[in-house]
Amino acid sequence: MxxxxxxxxxxxxxxxxxxxxxxxxxxxxxxxxxxxxxxxxxxxxxxxxxxxxxxxxxxxxxxxxxxxxxxxxxxxxxxxxxxxxxxxxxxxxxxxxxxxxxxxxxxxxxxxxxxxxxxxxxxxxxxxxxxxxxxxxxxxxxxxxxxxxxxxxxxxxxxxxxxxxxxxxxxxxxxxxxxxxxxxxxxxxxxxxxxxxxxxxxxxxxxxxxxxxxxxxxxxxxxxxxxxxxxxQRTNETMRVLTIFSVFFMPLTFIAGIYGMNFRYMPELEWRHGYPVVLGAMAVVVIVIFFWFRRKRWM
CATH class of the missing domain: 3.30.460.20 (CorA soluble domain-like)
Structure with a gap:
C-alpha cells in the first residue's frame, strides 16, 4: 500500500x-x-x-x-x-x-x-x-x-x-x-x-x-x-559436607569391617569387654577427627 x-x-x-x-x-x-x-x-x-x-x-x-x-x-x-x-x-x-x-x-x-x-x-x-x-x-x-x-x-x-x-x-x-x-x-x-x-x-x-x-x-x-x-559455590558446599561425613565414617567403617570378618580364630571375639572397647575406640576416633577439623577450620 x-x-x-x-x-x-x-x-x-x-x-x-x-x-x-x-x-x-x-x-x-x-x-x-x-x-x-x-x-x-x-x-x-x-x-x-x-x-x-x-x-x-x-x-x-x-x-x-x-x-x-x-x-x-x-x-x-x-x-x-x-x-x-x-x-x-x-x-x-x-x-x-x-x-x-x-x-x-x-x-x-x-x-x-x-x-x-x-x-x-x-x-x-x-x-x-x-x-x-x-x-x-x-x-x-x-x-x-x-x-x-x-x-x-x-x-x-x-x-x-x-x-x-x-x-x-x-x-x-x-x-x-x-x-x-x-x-x-x-x-x-x-x-x-x-x-x-x-x-x-x-x-x-x-x-x-x-x-x-x-x-x-x-x-x-x-x-x-x-x-x-x-x-x-552451593555445589561445593554440598560436596564439602558430604566429604566431612565420609571422613567421619571411613575409620568407623574400617573398624567395623575388620570385626565383621568371618575368621574362626579372632582373639578379640573372646574378650568379655571387647564390644564396649571397640565402641569406645570408635568414639575416640570420631572425637579426634572432630577436633582436628576444628583446628584446621574446615568446620
Whole structure:
C-alpha cells in the first residue's frame, strides 16, 4: 500500500510504502531513479542498519523496536522492524513490511503543521523516533535485571531463572549490535556541513541509548556469571559436607569391617569387654577427627 503523506503546502514529496511487492518497488525505483542495489536491500528482512550515499539521494536502513515482540524473542527480525528510507532534496520515501504508527504521528505533528520544511528534517525526526522506541524496552529490562539480581542472591537455583537471564542477555546483545550499526546513520547526519540543533539532539539521544544498553549488557553478563558462581559455590558446599561425613565414617567403617570378618580364630571375639572397647575406640576416633577439623577450620 502506497500513501502520499506530504501536504499540498510542502515543497517535497513523502511517499510511505507498506508491504510492497517486488514489482511495486521496481516501479518506484524507476520513477525516482533509485539504484537497484538499494532496492535489493529493501527486500532483505534481516538487513542491519546502514547509511549509503548515491547520486542524487541517500539510502538509509533504520531498525526500530516493535512492541509486539515476544518476551523470549532474541533475534534482529523478531525484536525489530526495518524501515528503509530514500531521501533527497525533493522527496523522502519510507518503505516497511509492517505498519508503523509513529510515521502517521510524525506526519500529523510535523508535516501537516509545516514544522518539517525539508525531507532531511523529516529524516531527522524519523531517526530520533526510531531511537526512542528503545526507551520502553530499556526500562523493562532494567526492572527485570533488578528482579533477577534479587532472585540470584535470595533464592535457590531454578531453571526458569537461568532461562530468563539467557534470553535477556541475547536480547541486549541484539539491541547493542543494532545501535552499533545505527552509529553510521547518526554520524553522517550530524557531520559538520549539515549539523544543526536537531541532528545534535539525535546524536545525544544515540549516545544515551548506546551507553544505557552497554551498561545493561555488562550487568546481565555479570549477573549470569555470578549466578553460575553461586551455583558452583552451593555445589561445593554440598560436596564439602558430604566429604566431612565420609571422613567421619571411613575409620568407623574400617573398624567395623575388620570385626565383621568371618575368621574362626579372632582373639578379640573372646574378650568379655571387647564390644564396649571397640565402641569406645570408635568414639575416640570420631572425637579426634572432630577436633582436628576444628583446628584446621574446615568446620
Amino acid at each position: 502506497t500513501t502520499e503523506l506530504a501536504t499540498d503546502n510542502c515543497s517535497f514529496e513523502w511517499l510511505d510504502v507498506t508491504d510492497p511487492t517486488k514489482e511495486e518497488l521496481q516501479g518506484i525505483a524507476q520513477q525516482y531513479g533509485l539504484h537497484p542495489a538499494s532496492v535489493s536491500d529493501c527486500l532483505q528482512p534481516g538487513h542491519l542498519p546502514k547509511y549509503e550515499q548515491f547520486t542524487g539521494y541517500t539510502f538509509i536502513i533504520l531498525r526500530v523496536y516493535m512492541t509486539t515482540a515476544h518476551d523470549e524473542a532474541d533475534t534482529v527480525q523478531a525484536l525489530t522492524g526495518k524501515i528503509a528510507i530514500f531521501v533527497s532534496e525533493r522527496f523522502i520515501i519510507t518503505i516497511h513490511r509492517k505498519p508503523w504508527e509513529p510515521i502517521h504521528t510524525i506526519q500529523q505533528t510535523y508535516v501537516h503543521t509545516n514544522r518539517c520544511t525539508s525531507p532531511f528534517h523529516v529524516l531527522n525526526v524519523l531517526v530520533r523516533t526510531g531511537l526512542h522506541t528503545f526507551d520502553e524496552p530499556a526500562v523493562a529490562i532494567d526492572e527485570q535485571l533488578d528482579l533477577y539480581e534479587k532472585k540470584v542472591f535470595l533464592t535457590v537455583r531454578k531453571e526458569p531463572l537461568l532461562k530468563g537471564l539467557y534470553f535477556m542477555k541475547q536480547k541486549l546483545e541484539v539491541m547493542r549490535r543494532l545501535l552499533l550499526h545505527t552509529y553510521d546513520i547518526v554520524d553522517k547526519m550530524d557531520r559538520e556541513e549539515t549539523a544543526n540543533a536537531y541532528t545534535r539532539d539525535v546524536r545525544d539521544l544515540y549516545i544515551k541509548q548506546k551507553s544505557l544498553y552497554d551498561s545493561m549488557y555488562e550487568n546481565a553478563t555479570h549477573l549470569l556469571n555470578l549466578y553460575f558462581n553461586i551455583s558452583a
